[in-house]
Amino acid sequence: MFAKAYDWLDERLNIKGQVKEILDHPVPPHVNWLYCFGGITFTLIMLQIVTGIFLVMYYVPSPDHAYASVEYISKEVTFGKLIRNMHRLGSSGVVVMVVVHLLRVYFHGAYKKPRELNWMVGVFLLMVVMGFGFTGYLLPWDQKAYWATVVGTKMAGSVPLMGEFIIKVARGGMDLGAVTLTRFFALHIWFLPAILLGMLGAHFFMIRKQGISGPM
Template identity: 50%
Template sequence: MSIDDRTDEVLDETLDAEWMDQRTGWRGVWNGIFLRMIPKVNWSFTLGSATLFVVVNQFITGILLTIYYVPSPQDAYDTVLYITNELPAGWLIRGMHHWGATAMVALAILHMLRVIYYGAYKFPREVTWISGVMLLLITFGFGFTGYLLPWDQKAYWATTVGTKILEVTPVVGESLLRIARGGDQLSAVTLSRFFGIHVWVLPAVLLSILGIHLYLVIRIGISAPAKREE
């Protein structure tokens, strides 16, 4: 039997989970994530996972919205109306994205308050905390950039006021305002800039930092509330 025949035979025989595990070591990763030991905790410890669930919701519904949404001053508002009123289940997908955004901010803040209450930001979880602060800022960034996208009166004027705040920054205020708006006034440039940040930049940064955050949670292990006698 040639070496090639033997190789084929071995591969055929072991084409199952074991085969994959030998080559990728996936079982170790699976066990590390899903079969790890965790201390007995209460419901407030589910707030991080609840936030994670909403993040997944935002990605799925957000991707679906981009199929019909067009980020130009001529089309943005009309496409949002079309999604809401004409597209089958469009109202539902937009609603899930809209309310998901609010839920994500609320849950991330509640999760942070839980971490503060239990002192879970202390050694050895300082880096988990710092990555969490970044996630919260990114979440605010999503809210701020997403608010402009329907391009209606509320969105236009809220972003006019929101970007104006940058102007009070000492020395660089005016430059910051121009960078945020892509000019002196809100325009097509602002809309496409906000859209690009909302659907490309922030998701990429969020996924990277979230990866670090969850890696640390798994690596260090969750903090358990202290018992009465401790």
């Protein structure tokens, strides 16, 4: 059945060649399970994107309703608790897998010429992932979220001379409040995903172009 549908598509779009090129390309023989960490990270990121999109269906980024809407998701929405916790625990999973992936690349020396650029993109991606964690942590608007963000933004504010400016930009004012919540939300669901997907595109393009690094 699938083969027939695929033939039908191919007859019109002539895609078999490209699909084979993308999905069916040979992998060097030394590749083992250690080379899965990047893929696992990407799988988790896709899960984060899907569950995140669904969470926005009921979440409100306003001090009046943020906490209540998260409670609503957890307690009243069908499977809400599951979806929310997939997103919450999945975020830790992404950070863990990104670090494991980084360590694997580091110890295999896979960052060396000609792959320095891809290493740099990878380090940038690590920072983007951290940004997701930091902005997402505030969104439930409970005590932990609030005070963690107070501390985090205050740390950024301890920079000499620029401190006050940085705090005002991060919090949207001197104090943590409604403006902080909406800007963290905007960063979390629009700005960072756009950056992340762009950088991932570059990351994947380079690994395809340069191939998997040789054995140790």
